[in-house]
Amino acid sequence: MKNILILAVIFLIAGCNYEKEKKTTAMVDYNPYLATQQTPTKDATLAEMEFWQKRLEANPNSVVDLSKVAGLKNALFSETGDVTNLHQSEKMLQKCYELSARNKDTYLRSLAHNYISQHRFKEAKVLLDSAYAFPDNKHATELMLFDVSMELGDYQRADTLLGKVxxxxxxxxxxxxxxxxxxxxxxxxxxxxxxxxxxxxxxxxxxxxxxxxxxxxxxxxxxxxxxxxxxxxxxxxxxxxxDNAYAKKGIAYILYASEKNPSEANRILDSIMVTHKVPDYYLQKAELADYNGNLSEVKKQEQNFIEAVTAANYGGMYNTYLIELYAESAPEKALALAEKEVENRATPETYQLLAYAQLKAGKKEEALKTIETYVEGKTFEPKAAFHSALVYKANGMTDKVTPIKEELNEAAFELGPVLMRKVEKL
The missing domain is CATH 1.25.40.10 (Tetratricopeptide repeat domain)
Known part of the structure; x- marks a missing residue:
């Protein structure tokens, strides 16, 4: 009995040491970056903006000044999340193109980049195809045409363009x-x-x-x-x-998905949201609440997300998130949005969302057809595999579910603990 107790203590200590070894983050590493009053990138952009804005006010039709302010507006969108800056940048770039006597391909590429940020991929492609007709800077246009071809699911053209560059x-x-x-x-x-x-x-x-x-x-x-x-x-x-919000968000995700520390992840998200106001964070907070079993908080944060998306002019930038949200509460709405998203860009990723919406709307046979035609063997994204498994299970194809479940276990960090609970129930 004594030996058994000693062994138990040894295993307990070993287990504790293992948990310590698994821990990656240390508060002392990232805490200095959570000071919400420190926004050096945005401050530098605003200071530069003031200089060029004054020049533009003195000469409203200066293409150089317009272009500079448009670029800074785009930077402000990245740094603050305020989509108004993105739309203002768009209008300025359109004016640059209209006023410019030369380098029109440059402004077409800049405008296409703006459209890509807005998820207006087809319009971006039209602009880039026009830019490609110009004799200069074809390499720069080819790079962007690759990007937009990937977004539109035109993988054959993307492959060809990759060879060119x-x-x-x-x-x-x-x-x-x-x-x-x-x-x-x-x-x-x-x-x-x-x-x-x-x-x-x-x-x-x-x-x-x-x-x-x-x-x-x-x-x-x-x-x-x-x-x-x-x-x-x-x-x-x-x-x-x-003040890089994306890196802080990445650390918050490690705290949640790897270290199972949602409270610290929430603390980081709260600090980011003071200066970087994008709707995404509400969904991340909803997931943290779900992990904690706080369903009322989940609903609150999901509603915050919907209100944030609808209050600003985001266009189709958050359609994929909305489809997954509405699939549970308003499946017909999710289905309509998914069909619109597939029309915007027909990729395996958008088709798997369509299949998920079809499944939730009670159209399991249509969902299966969508998966088999447009998703199966065409993407390696874990979320697509999960939705495929749900469709197969609903159609009684359990033989296809088991290998997917094993595959998803390898992507546990990427999927996160909440979704992995659902994977276990497949």
Whole structure:
């Protein structure tokens, strides 16, 4: 009996040590970046904006000044989440194109970039095709045409364009090759190419390139289960840009999904939301509440999200989120929105949402047809696999559910604890 007790204590200590080893984050690492009064990036943008705005007021038809202010408005959208800046930037870029006597392709690309941010992908493609007709800067246009082709599900054209811009020493090529590898389900290659892009960014010493690369590679590391590496790169981002909301959100997600610490994750989200006001955070807070079993808080945060999306002119930027929300409470509304989203961009990811909406609307046979025709074997996204499993299960195809369930267990961090509870019930 004594030996059994000793063994039990040893196992308990070992278990505690294991839990400590699993912990990745440390409050001392990220706490300095949660000071909500410190917004150096936004402050620098506003200071620069003041200079160019004064020039523009003196000469309202100056293409140079218009272009500068439009770019700064776009930056403010990224830094604050205020979508008004994005729409103001759009109008200024349209005026730049109309007024410019040369470099029209440049303004078409800038406007296309704005449309991509608004999820107006078809309109962005039209602009880029027009820009491609100009004799200059075709490489820059090809890069963006690749981006929009991926968003529209035109993977054959995307592949062709990737071949046109091939240059293993070029940052812009490497990050797109990484994205292509991820689309093909080759996460190891996606990480390898992003690491090569990171090396290029660091050798060039351009902070904006390093920041972009660090946050993106951190996401990939998370998907691969390399949580320590993900955390490290979010911190590297914050060292360069202390008010980077995306990196803070990434750390909050690690606290929730890996360390099961929703209260600390909530604390970080609260600090972000003071200065970066986008609807996404309400859904993340809803998920944290769901994890805690606080259903009234879940409903409250989901309603906050819906109100935030409808109060501002976001267009179709949050359709995918709304489809999943409405699928439970208003399936016909979700179905109409999903059909609209597929029309906007027909990708396996939008089709899996359509199938999910069809299933929730009581159309399980239609949902199965959608999955078999447009999703199965065409995407490696865990959420698509989960919705596919729900459709298969509803149609009595349990033989297809088991292997998907095993696959989803490998993506536990990416899916999060709340969704993994649902996976266990498949």
């Amino acid at each position: 091939k240059n293993n020493a070029d940052f812009n090529y490497l990050i797109r090759l990484s994205k292509w590898s991820d689309y093909k389900g080759d996460l190891d290659s996606a990480i390898r190419y992003m690491e090569q892009a990171k090396a290029v960014a660091e050798s060039g010493g351009i902070n904006s390139m390093k920041i972009w690369t660090y946050t993106n590679i951190a996401d990939y590391y998370g998907h691969a289960g390399r949580i320590d590496d993900a955390y490290k790169h979010y911190l590297m981002t914050l060292k360069l840009q202390p």
